[in-house]
Amino acid sequence: MRWSETATKIHEGPTTIEALWRADFEFHEGQHAKVTTSGMWKLAPVVEAGLRTSLPQFQLGEMGTxxxxxxxxxxxxxxDYVQALQLFVREEQEHARLLALVCQDLEIEMLQKHWTDGVFQVTRTIAGLRAEVLMLLVAEIVAVRYYKVLAEGVGDHVLSRIFARIQEDEVRHLEFHEATLPQHIDRWPKPLWLAARTIWLIALVGTSAVVAWDHRKVLRACDSGPTRFFREMLRLIRVQLPKFFRPTTA
Ligand SMILES: [Fe+2]
Ligand SMILES: [Fe+2]
Structure with a gap:
């Protein structure tokens, strides 16, 4: 969709936050379609070795239907919310395609399954919409930091731009869920709300620690060791937690 069409749609009003986000996703649809890889990257051996151990896990994580x-x-x-979510899932699949291109060019074998992905899938499948989006957000928040480290530290400007593209989408994804999820969470009875907040915090901190350790090779190669990555994650979690668990007027 062209921006003029999106703007017209927004001004047609009355509109909802879900309709605005649907228009935003429609506007961004296909934005990475022309991205191909050069295969001519100049990567330090330590960076390439780090990517080899790390990228396949994130590529698999982006692939969900x-x-x-x-x-x-x-x-x-x-x-509108369903349509926005559909387009959000398509953007994640586009990230999987971009990462697959990078893997192919570097001749990195991709994964069919990984235990961390299995844990997320099982947890999300047994939960309702609110809990499912919260679990998905654990991966989203980690992704925001992970792709930023790669974009800033990979050392090749074309590859850096690919990671930056993904990171910019992940920031928008957080904003989308921040705009649409709290009103649903806020309907939980107080004890459930408090329990969900505690479990989410534990899941975020625990996942950050696992990712920092599991991906330490690429993090170190990109000038952000596991300790620094974990510290930055704690800072991000402190900012994100009150955005999702907050009173709404809905
Ligand atoms: Fe993604
Ligand atoms: Fe995302």
Missing amino acids: GAHLLTAAEKVGDP
């Missing part, structure tokens, strides 16, 4: 998420969202009944 979102089928369970979309079914759960349809029960909420807002077609």
Whole structure:
């Protein structure tokens, strides 16, 4: 969709936050379609070795179809929200495509499954929409920091731009969920709300620690060792937690 069409749609009003986000995703749809890889990167051997151990896990994590998420969202009944989620899932799949291109050029073998991905999938499948989006957000928040480290430290400007593209999308994804999820979370009874907040915090801190350790090779190669990555994650979590667990007027 062209920006003029999106702007017209926004001004047609009355509109909802879900409709605005649907328009935003429509505007960004296909933005990476022309990205191909050069295969001519100049990477330090230590960076290439780090990417080899790290990228396949993130590539796999970006590949979900979102089928369970979309079914759960349809029960909420807002077609704009469902459509926005559909386009959000498509953007994640586009990230998987970009990472697959990088893997192919570097002749990195991709994964079919990994235990961390399995844990996320099982947890999300047994939960309702709100819990499912919260679990998905754990990966989103880690991704925001991870791709930033890669974009800033990989040392090749073309590859850096690919990671920056993904990171910019991940920041928008956080903003999308921040705009649409709290009103649903806020409907939970107080004890459940408090329990969910505690579990989410534990999941965020725990996942950050696992990623910092598991991906230490590439983090070190990109000038952000595991300790620094974990510290930055704690800072990010402190900012993000109150954005999702906050009173709303809905
Ligand atoms: Fe992504
Ligand atoms: Fe994302």
